[in-house]
Amino acid sequence: MLRGLIPLLLILMIEIYSFQAVKTIVKSKWVIGIYVLVSLFIIAYIAYFMFTHDRGNGQNKQSLFTIGLLLITILPKVVLTIVLFGEDVFRFFEGIVVHFMGDNDGGKFLPARRKFVSQVALGIAAIPFASLLYGMTIGKYNFKVIKQTLFFPDLPEDFEGTTITHISDIHSGSFDNIEKIQYAIDLINEQNSDMLLFTGDIVNTHAKEMHPWVDTFKGIHQPKFGKYSVLGNHDYGEYFKWDSDTEKEDNFNAIKDLHRQIDFKLLLNENLKIKKGNSEVVIVGVENWGKHFKKVGDLAKASEGLTKEDFKILLSHDPSHWDAEVQHDDKHYQLTLSGHTHGFQFGIEIPGWLKWSPVQYVYKQWAGLYDNLGRYVYVNRGFGFHAYPGRVGIMPEITVIELKKSKTTV
Structure with a gap:
């Protein structure tokens, strides 16, 4: 009372x-x-x-x-x-x-x-x-392309200058403007990157939320190294009262199949190697692992057969995973891509001067680039929106990362 x-x-x-x-x-x-x-x-x-x-x-x-x-x-x-x-x-x-x-x-x-x-x-x-x-x-569809160049001493020479477009947190159940989403897809295609990586939360809860948008997202061009994705916490149907476990499982399987429908290779605690010339890089994809949310990501399983010397790009939806496990792992994950926080969809960003959001009091890594001893995590601010149907100061993001080889050693 x-x-x-x-x-x-x-x-x-x-x-x-x-x-x-x-x-x-x-x-x-x-x-x-x-x-x-x-x-x-x-x-x-x-x-x-x-x-x-x-x-x-x-x-x-x-x-x-x-x-x-x-x-x-x-x-x-x-x-x-x-x-x-x-x-x-x-x-x-x-x-x-x-x-x-x-x-x-x-x-x-x-x-x-x-x-x-x-x-x-x-x-x-x-x-x-x-x-x-x-x-x-306006803000919720004010998409920004943010470009970042990263240097790695152990980047295979054949992958010098490789570009990655990274998106996260689509949350298709929140969309209400086909023209704005198509504009964002066009922006993605304009980057003409070598690979496209998506780090989870394709829906809010239900697979059906994405059905009106499948053809739109299928319009993302197929880059030469492919399109790869992982799941986020919202993709498991945890925030809904299901009538049965079977109904929940059917929805989960339908969500996983959405990635196939838009021509993404979904990685479920697994890895694959991309070859160019005599070199290769490895895309490692874990299921969701969050300090405050569902933990089903298995980094060891996802990295089976890999060594410290392999150049690895890890897809892990929640940046708390990098903070808790990845940055200290002996396998040395050179680059981790995450999302999840949305930058709280509210904050202040003045490049080179100020970056603040209430979410920084919950997540140490919440938007942009962070590093520890040559191991990087980039936290995408999110493509869509959730809960509050807008964005103030923290705009929806399409990230473009260029990989360069540095002459120094770790």
Whole structure:
């Protein structure tokens, strides 16, 4: 009972403060009335969804819309509440001073709210509102091609200059714009890379989510070294209440078959060698291994027959795997490609100056390139989106990595 009462009281406080900010600035009763009606409607809709939605059914377009509506409504009001609460603290102490000085005009203990403070509060609140609105309308499909050149002393000479396009976290069940997705596929094809690697989460939960998009993703050109993929945590159907284990297994098998349908070779704790001239590199693919999520990845099994001297590119969906196991493994995995974090789909990135997101307090490696003693992990920011139906500051990513041979030794 208490657990439910506290959020209710917080929401009530937020709504009261927000109403006060609007009332201080707006004098038209019609405008204030419309504000109240819209606020009540949104609260009623969100409450209805929360009480009727079964979380075991996984993410769908309605849940994505509702989460977006909740964030774009609540966060600006939280800002208003913080500013006006700060003003109330000041008003309280001001009231004490005035009371004891005997200069209490009109007999009111608290001085009237200052219109200027409410104006400032609304101006500040407009920033998260505009940012979230941008993220939900434009940001979620604002695909960025990020290029990275990596140097390895043990790269086979025949693979000097080899290029890799890396994508991750498609989350096809969240898409709602065929033209934007086709634009992203065209961007991938424009890179004309030597191989394409995908590091998991092709759907949110169900294989059927990808069915409308199979032909679109099948349009990705076949590079000369092929297209390879692994599974992510969402591909196992763990976030849904299945009627039976058989139904869950059938969905899992259908998800695995999606990779074949879009012409990707799915690696399930296994490896394959790519040859060029007298040289070869190895693509190693593990199933999902996450510190906070499902652990079915088996690095030892995936690397059977390999040695430290083999040049290996490891596909592992969750970067916590690299942090916990891969970077210290005796087999020396030169390059690991991951995704999973989405960069939280919210943060600030100013190249060369600032890179911040709340997700960095959960994952040490959360976006971009990290290394340890010549072993690299690149964490892709994700192709799609999940939960919050947008992106603010952390844009959907298509990574292009060029492999170069350095003259130094490890």
